[in-house]
Amino acid sequence: MQWFDALVQGVLLGGMYAQYALGMALMFGVMKIVNVSHGDLVILLSLVGISLSSSFGLGPFTVMVALVPLALGLGWLLQKAILNKVVGEDPLPSLIATFGLSLALQNLMLQIWSANSRSLPGGGIESKSIQIGGIYIGLLPVIVLVFAVALTWGLDLMLKRSRFGRALRAAAADVEAAAMTGINPRRVYASATAIAVGILGFAAVFQSLRSTVAPADGGAQLIYAFEAVIIGGMGSVWGAFIGSMVLGVTQALGFRIDPGFGVLAGHLVFLLVLATRPQGLFGKA
């Protein structure tokens, strides 16, 4: 029962990781842009959300309604102002540019919010739970998982079926050939990054409801998102979702073995996948 409980908690944790990983799956997996500031953007959005909540007394879902459009705008600006100038065959320039952005964001956040940990008051939903057959399941983690599934489903459908999704996949495959069919690659990329960061708007609300956030916390989110995308396989949105589940479950099982072993267990599984199936579980060889 103890292990089954760990499995359930792991899947729920995976729901949170999936929300970090989806934007990464789009940017790193599809567009091949390495955004090192991914985690810092989650933290920035979380802190903005917390400030909105405390200044205007907004509930968590009202904060979400405000935060997601803000995140979309932030992503669009990130691509227009920085990433469109450095995208190309070589992934190094985008890595360096966003590494710089990551440092700048962390220091900006320290300046504004100080190094203290904060969280978003959830009006009680963060502590509600349901008991099913001897297992306590938190209401909030279930909501997180439901959102994660819905976002994954929506993103996957958009990529596969919509005009925008086809244009993005075309631009990712061959930017010049995409332009030859009338696509404006910069505009498509700006919209894609807007969506990638927009999803972080959801992640930010849930992250700051579940636990506390502080300006230096972005690194962990970045690593988990990277690991989930690589475990799942580059270019596959559901792969990133499954990768998040693998990571969440491994960590939860690891925590049961030893509280200090959880995070390490996740990294070990990541290394194992990288060593035995480098294209990822759902990647094409």
Added chain:
Amino acid sequence: MSGPILSTHGLIARYGDFQALYGIDFEIAAGEAVALIGANGAGKSTFLRAVMGLLPVAPDMVRMEGSNIGGTATDRMVQMGVAIVPEGRRLFAGMSVEDNLRVAIDQAERLGRKGGWSLPRLHDLFPILKEKARTPVQSLSGGQQQMVSIGRALLCQPRLLLCDEISLGLAPKVIREIYAALPEVRAQGTSVILVEQDVGLAKQASDRLYCLLEGRVTLTGRSIEVTRDAISQAYFGGSHAVV
């Protein structure tokens, strides 16, 4: 015939320090097919890339129906009715045949371009594309890939189609199949610029031809009138000949 749909005037293009085109004067009328022949490195592909906005050129070096359009972004060129079948086909790897074609249909819709090409009509022209609709493009044969590339360009509903070595590396039978599609393209009123290594094929498929040598035009004339001798002169060097 009316004025040229597209013309170049002293077109110069370079790759960094290397100058590839030294002042090309060129024109093509509406509905005309013009072949561009020349040895490897003569600047044929560079010429198409420069026209298509894939290389920086000065605005007054390329004119379309009287307006200066040199250096216009490639996606804007498509919007104005110019499409290209690029060298090496440049299909979207990882996407199916149908999705590759749908990208062009999507953009033509977005850009408000109307024309006679549709998926069913393309399937009539190249039936294999219907059969292979769900196949990822990278698992097609070279000839089939070329058909997708041509189809993708046609679905941009061009008034002017640029074809860059569409016969390269293909079997003679497949080349005939692909060139058999050209009359139907032209029947649409579409002008065609053909870059072709095979001089016989180029003469046959075009109204006029230009021969390039080291970035300069060395021969121009009506395809049925230029002689083999004049072409080999222009192809390999010697004095500029006009027939």
